[in-house]
Amino acid sequence: MQRxxxxxxxxxxxxxxLSTLEDAALVSLDGDHLAFTTDSYVIKPxxxxxxxxxxxxxxxxxxxxxxxGARPLYLSVGFILEEGLKLDLLERIVxxxxxxxxxxxxxxxxxxxxxxxxxxxxxxxxxxxxxGVIPLGKGLSDSPFASGxxxxxxxxxxxxxxAVLSAREELQFQTxxxxxxxxxNDLIFSVLSVSSAVKWMRDPTRxxxxxVLSEMVESKPYGALIYEADxxxxxxxxxxxxxxxxxxxxxxxxxxxxMVVEADEVNHVLQLLRNxxxxxxxxxxxxxxxxxxxxxxxxxxVGGVRRLQxxxxxxxxxxx
Amino acid sequence: MKALSxxxxxxxxxxxxxEIRRLALDRPVRFMxxxxxxxxxxxxxxxTDLLPEEVQLLSGPGxxxxxxxxxxxxxxxxxxxxxxxxxxxxxxxxxxxxxxxxLTDVRACGCxxxxxxxxxxxxxxxxxxxxxxxxxxxxxxxxxxxxxAATLAECVRSEIHNFRFLSSLKTMPPALRALLxxxxxxxxxxxxxxxxxxxxxLEVFQFIAREFxxxxxxxxxxxxxxxxxxxxxxxxxKQDHAEVENQYRRVxxxxxxxxxxxxxxxxxxxxxxQWRGFGAIPLSGLKLRPQFSCWDAENIPVExxxxxxxxxxRCGEVLCGxxxxxxxxxxxxxxxxxxxxxxxxxxxxxxxxxxxxxxPLSEKx
Numbered sequence: 294m295q296r297x298x299x300x301x302x303x304x305x306x307x308x309x310x311l312s313t314l315e316d317a318a319l320v321s322l323d324g325d326h327l328a329f330t331t332d333s334y335v336i337k338p339x340x341x342x343x344x345x346x347x348x349x350x351x352x353x354x355x356x357x358x359x360x361x362g363a364r365p366l367y368l369s370v371g372f373i374l375e376e377g378l379k380l381d382l383l384e385r386i387v388x389x390x391x392x393x394x395x396x397x398x399x400x401x402x403x404x405x406x407x408x409x410x411x412x413x414x415x416x417x418x419x420x421x422x423x424x425g426v427i428p429l430g431k432g433l434s435d436s437p438f439a440s441g442x443x444x445x446x447x448x449x450x451x452x453x454x455x456a457v458l459s460a461r462e463e464l465q466f467q468t469x470x471x472x473x474x475x476x477x478n479d480l481i482f483s484v485l486s487v488s489s490a491v492k493w494m495r496d497p498t499r500x501x502x503x504x505v506l507s508e509m510v511e512s513k514p515y516g517a518l519i520y521e522a523d524x525x526x527x528x529x530x531x532x533x534x535x536x537x538x539x540x541x542x543x544x545x546x547x548x549x550x551x552m553v554v555e556a557d558e559v560n561h562v563l564q565l566l567r568n569x570x571x572x573x574x575x576x577x578x579x580x581x582x583x584x585x586x587x588x589x590x591x592x593x594x595v596g597g598v599r600r601l602q603x604x605x606x607x608x609x610x611x612x613x
Numbered sequence: 614m615k616a617l618s619x620x621x622x623x624x625x626x627x628x629x630x631x632e633i634r635r636l637a638l639d640r641p642v643r644f645m646x647x648x649x650x651x652x653x654x655x656x657x658x659x660x661t662d663l664l665p666e667e668v669q670l671l672s673g674p675g676x677x678x679x680x681x682x683x684x685x686x687x688x689x690x691x692x693x694x695x696x697x698x699x700x701x702x703x704x705x706x707x708x709x710x711x712x713x714x715x716l717t718d719v720r721a722c723g724c725x726x727x728x729x730x731x732x733x734x735x736x737x738x739x740x741x742x743x744x745x746x747x748x749x750x751x752x753x754x755x756x757x758x759x760x761x762a763a764t765l766a767e768c769v770r771s772e773i774h775n776f777r778f779l780s781s782l783k784t785m786p787p788a789l790r791a792l793l794x795x796x797x798x799x800x801x802x803x804x805x806x807x808x809x810x811x812x813x814x815l816e817v818f819q820f821i822a823r824e825f826x827x828x829x830x831x832x833x834x835x836x837x838x839x840x841x842x843x844x845x846x847x848x849x850x851k852q853d854h855a856e857v858e859n860q861y862r863r864v865x866x867x868x869x870x871x872x873x874x875x876x877x878x879x880x881x882x883x884x885x886x887q888w889r890g891f892g893a894i895p896l897s898g899l900k901l902r903p904q905f906s907c908w909d910a911e912n913i914p915v916e917x918x919x920x921x922x923x924x925x926x927r928c929g930e931v932l933c934g935x936x937x938x939x940x941x942x943x944x945x946x947x948x949x950x951x952x953x954x955x956x957x958x959x960x961x962x963x964x965x966x967x968x969x970x971x972x973p974l975s976e977k978x
Contacts, residue, residue: 538653538961590973595836597660597663598659600973602970
């Protein structure tokens with residue numbers, strides 16, 4: 294997909310800001326450092342345990358700004374509605390969107406609505422774009438990665454992926470897992486406001502932790518080693534993954550952040566995360582390495598070392 | 614999964630590995646596993662890192678997707694293109710390339726392909742969509758055969774007629790006999806498939822010891838199960854002894870599951886079957902008995918393209934343990950999980966995919 298995006302879009306739109314393909318574009322305007330991002334939400338089903346497409350559309354875009362070190366300020370929202378969509382469902386989604394924006398501290402300042410004939414979209418598609426400002430002196434560290442830098446995650450992995458899968462008809466299983474969908478600005482700024490040791494952040498959405506870590510090291514002069522035994526996973530998420538043959542590291546998360554932190558400061562940052570309600574299960578899961586440049590390796594629970602599989606395409610349950 | 618945690622305990626696994634080293638085998642030995650589930654655990658846990666150099670592991674014909682030829686995919690694709698047909702399938706199969714196309718390719722053109730974890734879920738879907746004829750792609754070994762048999766029995770009992778089975782079910786003992794008889798590759802022992810033998814019992818695998826004097830051990834699927842099975846194999850080697858042992862005693866009985874065996878026997882009959890890497894193996898497959906022919910998708914008239922295999926694909930040799938995946942010139946260059954040319958690179962339990970995804974850089978060619 295990355296190669297496809299580069300070939301089709303990046304090469305044609307041709308500018309140095311876009312070519313970095315970060316979660317948000319960093320731009321300067323009259324001395325202010327801004328972050329600007331957009332995302333489209335086509336999730337199915339529209340409602341899932343712990344959230345809905347409206348809540349997701351705010352959290353996803355807010356989090357893309359926050360992981361670049363920006364305080365999110367304003368969102369736009371575009372709704373594409375399928376003819377025949379039940380009005381009460383739409384009202385619940387819009388209410389959820391509004392409530393989430395309030396919780397996230399952002400204002401939805403412009404929007405658009407289109408209706409398409411029945412069958413031409415899955416109920417509702419939403420696009421949100423967002424602008425945030427990078428506070429002076431309180432962003433990410435600009436130090437390059439160094440061997441030994443710690444990799445942290447703010448909580449358990451795979452909750453959103455399993456919650457959404459459990460709500461789909463064709464894979465019938467029951468769990469008590471709710472999506473972790475949440476805006477991360479409060480959590481992240483509780484760290485950035487007192488620590489300058491965070492070098493990099495990403496929210497591990499589609500493709501999970503495996504995707505963001507693989508992208509982090511791709512073509513770089515460093516690698517990463519993570520410890521399977523230290524990755525926080527809920528027992529019920531783990532059980533579903535065992536049954537269906539999924540790797541929790543490949544599952545989507547909508548309320549988690551992965552960070553790279555200077556080795557000397559990792560315990561301080563870990564405690565800051567754990568002090569916050571969204572970060573109670575935060576854990577150190579690995580570190581940056583000089584060896585294995587360009588790849589992520591996993592020390593398995595029994596002590597072997599394997600490479601981290603890059604997620605590819607649709608999640609498919611195993612056969613037997 | 615707290616109940617399984619003791620079978621994943623690192624100290625236990627290391628202790629068993631130490632016992633293997635203490636045996637100090639005086640020659641290299643090659644043990645073949647014949648279950649995709651074992652392939653996956655070995656690579657995901659990186660178990661080979663813990664073994665002494667003289668113990669080498671081979672992957673055999675244990676991945677049901679991998680041992681199924683292009684002809685089955687081609688037939689499924691042709692059926693998918695019939696307007697009234699919904700193809701119901703297990704997950705891995707949708708991306709396996711046929712002679713020219715995969716199910717994913719035809720799904721993108723509007724064909725109805727649905728992925729299910731269980732054939733019973735597909736039957737429930739069929740009941741909700743009486744206007745569709747659902748064809749379930751029945752691919753697997755004995756473990757899958759009993760779930761398909763149960764589903765077919767339910768179709769018969771409830772007189773559900775918009776459901777068909779396209780069977781590519783295979784049975785392990787004939788394939789292992791063919792592998793040993795061919796002498797294509799030197800094998801010093803087998804790690805036998807724990808879930809297949811949960812159904813079949815151990816007796817049908819006794820020929821491995823009695824006729825070929827090869828040690829074998831039925832193994833469970835946790836890291837300590839596999840490590841213990843390897844220890845048991847090494848002890849047999851050390852004692853110059855061959856028998857079929859059962860490491861997976863908490864699940865597998867010597868007689869297997871007689872009820873499952875009876876149901877398979879009632880609904881299916883043995884037939885000759887094509888295996889990738891082996892060609893046709895007599896009486897190594899299962900097809901619907903004639904009295905259930907109205908549920909047999911083989912009876913749906915459809916034109917299927919002539920079968921072609923990719924000229925450079927060496928999946929067959931990988932499946933027999935003749936070559937390591939990295940010895941195929943297409944591996945990792947032309948043939949990748951994103952652009953697979955053979956089934957072994959697609960399935961989550963295929964040897965090529967396992968090496969591509971999991972082998973540490975130091976092992977990659």
